[in-house]
Amino acid sequence: xxxxxxxxxxxxxxxxxxxxxxxxxxxxxxxxxxxxxxxxxxxxxxxxxxxxxxxxxxxxxxxxxxxxxxxxxxxxxxxxxxxxxxxxxxxxxxxxxxxxxxxxxxxxxxxxxxxxxxxxxxxxxxxxxxxxxxxxxxxxxxxxxxxxxxxxxxxxxxxxxxxxxxxxxxxxxxxxxxxxxxxxxxxxxxxxxxxxxxxxxxxxxxxxxxxxxxxxxxxxxxxxxxxxxxxxxxxxxxxxxxxxxxxxxxxxxxxxxxxxxxxxxxxxxxxxxxxxxxxxxxxxxxxxxxxxxxxxxxxxxxxxxxxxxxxxxxxxxxxxxxxxxxxxxxxxxxxxxxxxxxxxxxxxxxxxxxxxxxxxxxxxxxxxxxxxxxxxxxxxxxxxxxxxxxxxxxxxxxxxxxxxxxxxxxxxxxxxxxxxxxxxxxxxxxxxxxxxxxxxxxxxxxxxxxxxxxxxxxxxxxxxxxxxxxxxxxxxxxxxxxxxxxxxxxx
Numbered sequence: 416x417x418x419x420x421x422x423x424x425x426x427x428x429x430x431x432x433x434x435x436x437x438x439x440x441x442x443x444x445x446x447x448x449x450x451x452x453x454x455x456x457x458x459x460x461x462x463x464x465x466x467x468x469x470x471x472x473x474x475x476x477x478x479x480x481x482x483x484x485x486x487x488x489x490x491x492x493x494x495x496x497x498x499x500x501x502x503x504x505x506x507x508x509x510x511x512x513x514x515x516x517x518x519x520x521x522x523x524x525x526x527x528x529x530x531x532x533x534x535x536x537x538x539x540x541x542x543x544x545x546x547x548x549x550x551x552x553x554x555x556x557x558x559x560x561x562x563x564x565x566x567x568x569x570x571x572x573x574x575x576x577x578x579x580x581x582x583x584x585x586x587x588x589x590x591x592x593x594x595x596x597x598x599x600x601x602x603x604x605x606x607x608x609x610x611x612x613x614x615x616x617x618x619x620x621x622x623x624x625x626x627x628x629x630x631x632x633x634x635x636x637x638x639x640x641x642x643x644x645x646x647x648x649x650x651x652x653x654x655x656x657x658x659x660x661x662x663x664x665x666x667x668x669x670x671x672x673x674x675x676x677x678x679x680x681x682x683x684x685x686x687x688x689x690x691x692x693x694x695x696x697x698x699x700x701x702x703x704x705x706x707x708x709x710x711x712x713x714x715x716x717x718x719x720x721x722x723x724x725x726x727x728x729x730x731x732x733x734x735x736x737x738x739x740x741x742x743x744x745x746x747x748x749x750x751x752x753x754x755x756x757x758x759x760x761x762x763x764x765x766x767x768x769x770x771x772x773x774x775x776x777x778x779x780x781x782x783x784x785x786x787x788x789x790x791x792x793x794x795x796x797x798x799x800x801x802x803x804x805x806x807x808x809x810x811x812x813x814x815x816x817x818x819x820x821x822x823x824x825x826x827x828x829x830x831x832x833x834x835x836x837x838x839x840x841x842x843x844x845x846x847x848x849x850x851x852x853x854x855x856x857x858x859x860x861x862x863x864x865x866x867x868x869x870x871x872x873x874x875x876x877x878x879x880x881x882x883x884x885x886x887x888x889x890x891x892x893x894x895x896x897x898x899x900x901x902x903x904x905x906x
Contacts, residue, residue, distance in 0.1 A: 422437070422450070423447055429454065435507060439496070439503060440495055442493075444485070448486065448488075449791075451486060452469060454469075456792060463776040466778065470486055490779060497783070501793065508800075509608055514566055514804070516561050517610060518611070520562060520563040520610070520757075521561070522560075522570070522604055522605075523559065523561075523760065524557070525557075525558060525560070525761050526556060526575065526593050527546055527769070528543065528546055528547070530547060531552060531553050538785065556574045556789065558761075559571050559604050563757065564681075564757065570600070570607075572786075576591075597626065612750075613636040613637055614630055614636065615758040616640070616758070618645070621641050622641055631705075634742060636728070638728045639728070640726060643720070644657075660697040661723075666716065674693045675715050676691065676692055676749075677690075678690050678692045680753075680756060690713050691714075691715045692749070694748070695708045700727070703732060706728070707732065707751075708727060709726040709751045710724070711723070711751070731745045733745040733746075768792055
């Protein structure tokens, strides 16, 4: 058998990570393309990470540059299996004690839409785009994210294809709704070895009786949000909506809470808040029904809209009649609140993946190329966690916030101080660090730093960062392969 030609190495720690995927690529060009693409995603850029940006070329006029064309071919034409790459990424997460899923985690289901022009791109259509908060032309992808109180990462992602792309529309046997895709992804995650306490989702999924039924049939536990006015049939003097059910619960004061139980919510910055939770009744839903209705709020008197959750779950009540026969461990009110609180990590995951790593910046049309781009973005995200846990801890005493964050896994480290964050104007868009500074990037992820948006028109000409080209060893196959273990992409 012919020996494989050596591949130009990627900068710093990225080479060790990329080398773990080499057996899945059949040629030197594919292995080099994988490294080039991840390097471009992780490098700091002041514009959308299109192929020209990933290669460090000028927009539009640089589209024919050989480095750009290589990335285009790698993404759209080269023969490699994106599902095998994602499976390898998940294997690495499962094998690392710091990121391995455990039964206390949560599998979050959600979908995210991005605006795209035209009609020729796969999966495109006029549909609701949650990121924009309106109906527009774009692409929606259903995703699953595994998360606990400290770590979160994407598991699977499948673009939703609108009915207009099928010959028989919604009656076509190949058409699948977002709810059906979500159920399939949850089952795939469980089959792949991702253990979790429950599946969590917002009201867009929780309000769907069929979706909850499919999860129940699949043997999966769930904690789903409901809209306050999600209606159900009941006799005239009974509660008809979750908010009606909450308002009939007894409450006098904190000293005499009636039906309410205090629960402590711990936020990632270390501070805690006392919320109140209670079992409510709505139609056939109740503390000992097949579905429980749990209300959690910061104020049982006013039930503020932005600080009140109405949650449906099939987890049994402790010491209730369903506990003995349920396939799932019982969950008290505090546990239900904890599970749904973790769901919000998917919002932060979307910010970092979309705003920092260029999830929606692709300019390709085929289904295969879109799925490959999404897989590569997820690889870049997972690489950041891999580097974060692999690097030695910073030399400083843990702060109060860090101590409150707790420990996870044998390689867990405290958060870094802001002194090591990337230099520069924090209002400028871009990564908090590039390949050799993945620690800085992940520090921003863990600290829930707000993701920056694209620059406004009056900012684009100010302090514009000059784009650096990719390292020569990656962009030219004629170059002599040299060690780049200490190469930095930061300006």
